Amino acid sequence: MNQAVSGFSKLSKEEKIAWIATTYFSTPENAIEVLKNYWNSDEKIQKLHDEFIENTISNFYIPLGVAPNFLINGKFKTIPMAIEESSVVAAASKAAKFWSTRGGFTTRVINTEKIGQVHFIFNGATEKLNAFFSKIKNDLFTETESITKNMQARGGGILDIILKDKTDVIPNYYQLHVSFETKDSMGANFINSCLEQFAKTLKEKASGYELFSETEKDIQIVMSILSNYVPNCLVRAEVSCPIADLKEKHITNPQEFAEKFVQAVRIAEVEPFRAVTHNKGIMNGVDAVVLATGNDFRAVEAGVHAYASRNGQYASLSHAKIENGVFSFWMEIPLALGTVGGLTSLHPLVKLALEMLEKPSAQELMQIVAVAGLAQNFAALRSLTTTGIQDGHMKMHLNNILNQFDATEDERIAVRNHFKNQTVSHSAVVDLMNQLRN
Numbered sequence: 001m002n003q004a005v006s007g008f009s010k011l012s013k014e015e016k017i018a019w020i021a022t023t024y025f026s027t028p029e030n031a032i033e034v035l036k037n038y039w040n041s042d043e044k045i046q047k048l049h050d051e052f053i054e055n056t057i058s059n060f061y062i063p064l065g066v067a068p069n070f071l072i073n074g075k076f077k078t079i080p081m082a083i084e085e086s087s088v089v090a091a092a093s094k095a096a097k098f099w100s101t102r103g104g105f106t107t108r109v110i111n112t113e114k115i116g117q118v119h120f121i122f123n124g125a126t127e128k129l130n131a132f133f134s135k136i137k138n139d140l141f142t143e144t145e146s147i148t149k150n151m152q153a154r155g156g157g158i159l160d161i162i163l164k165d166k167t168d169v170i171p172n173y174y175q176l177h178v179s180f181e182t183k184d185s186m187g188a189n190f191i192n193s194c195l196e197q198f199a200k201t202l203k204e205k206a207s208g209y210e211l212f213s214e215t216e217k218d219i220q221i222v223m224s225i226l227s228n229y230v231p232n233c234l235v236r237a238e239v240s241c242p243i244a245d246l247k248e249k250h251i252t253n254p255q256e257f258a259e260k261f262v263q264a265v266r267i268a269e270v271e272p273f274r275a276v277t278h279n280k281g282i283m284n285g286v287d288a289v290v291l292a293t294g295n296d297f298r299a300v301e302a303g304v305h306a307y308a309s310r311n312g313q314y315a316s317l318s319h320a321k322i323e324n325g326v327f328s329f330w331m332e333i334p335l336a337l338g339t340v341g342g343l344t345s346l347h348p349l350v351k352l353a354l355e356m357l358e359k360p361s362a363q364e365l366m367q368i369v370a371v372a373g374l375a376q377n378f379a380a381l382r383s384l385t386t387t388g389i390q391d392g393h394m395k396m397h398l399n400n401i402l403n404q405f406d407a408t409e410d411e412r413i414a415v416r417n418h419f420k421n422q423t424v425s426h427s428a429v430v431d432l433m434n435q436l437r438n
Contacts, residue, residue, distance in 0.1 A: 065089040071104025080353040081288035091379035102241040107367035110234040116191040116226040118176035124216035133163040156181040184362040186338030195224035228299040237370035238330035268316035285376030294343030294350035
């Protein structure tokens with residue numbers, strides 16, 4: 001295609017698909033068939049999915065799996081995980097089972113504060129702006145009462161509003177830095193509605209403030225938006241046991257394993273190149289549960305990685321130590337999650353996932369998600385410091401390679417038997433498949 005399309009959003013779904021198929025594909029009928037194969041046969045469910053976003057043409061499936069045997073604060077949980085990467089669910093399940101006989105995971109929510117900001121330009125003296133803010137601060141609360149009424153009834157609302165002077169980084173730049181409690185909702189719409197009202201009130205009050213000059217009265221609102229960086233919306237997850245209790249099939253020398261494990265974590269604490277991959281493993285577990293429960297994994301990712309850089313260098317989110325013969329492994333991460341609103345009440349599988357988790361509060365979900373991340377990290381580090389990560393991962397990846405070949409059941413059995421005691425690699429599987437077929 002060498003020109004833009006006009007009025008695409010006004011086309012029906014069928015018309016959009018037909019245009020895409022004829023514009024981009026040499027065999028349009030095949031493209032149409034693939035797209036329609038992924039439609040839900042239930043028209044009501046398909047219509048619901050069509051309305052989640054714009055210009056919908058089909059559904060993009062990601063497997064929904066479960067990881068059982070998670071003992072969290074003395075209660076067993078089966079955790080739903082939506083992810084396309086092989087071995088993640090298996091690794092989480094293995095870590096859950098390992099720790100279920102060693103005291104399980106302990107968790108606690110440290111804080112649940114969320115943040116929003118009004119960014120504005122003020123051309124005047126900072127002292128005068130401070131005096132003005134002190135005068136109108138109560139008005140900011142009062143004029144958002146209609147927005148905060150229902151949230152306050154649930155125990156949430158606006159916690160505080162602070163004026164921040166940022167003129168050292170941008171001339172005449174200031175913020176209203178606002179903290180919120182949103183209870184079981186993620187709270188994005190609530191926060192943004194409050195912020196936009198703050199901006200309106202700020203501008204209106206400034207225009208009539210008698211101690212401002214005409215230039216100072218003209219406050220320029222740049223934008224009003226929540227922040228996905230929530231360093232005070234923190235949850236802690238931890239496992240610990242006597243070093244001797246770490247012994248199992250692949251850990252024949254628990255002391256050596258514990259020391260090597262702590263060293264591996266220490267490397268991730270000081271080496272950014274390792275820390276990024278280390279934390280990616282944590283997010284394999286975190287994102288899978290966040291996605292399965294209808295939360296915004298992009299927001300969580302952005303906030304978590306910013307938190308990992310809070311001390312000036314990107315570093316490990318998790319930590320480990322040996323003290324008095326006890327091995328401990330823990331992490332604290334920021335998680336702004338919701339169990340009401342958004343997709344939580346609309347997407348059938350999200351509703352099912354939350355029910356599987358026994359309808360958790362937002363704080364309970366924070367703890368479950370953190371545990372999934374810590375379990376995933378433990379599983380990865382255990383493999384890295386013992387057998388190596390590729391052995392288990394490639395055996396899980398074997399199915400994907402066989403699917404690429406459209407292997408028959410007899411071929412699958414032959415390949416799996418061959419690689420029971422052999423190292424799996426893509427080239428080795430390809431060579432064996434070619435041998436079987438020739």
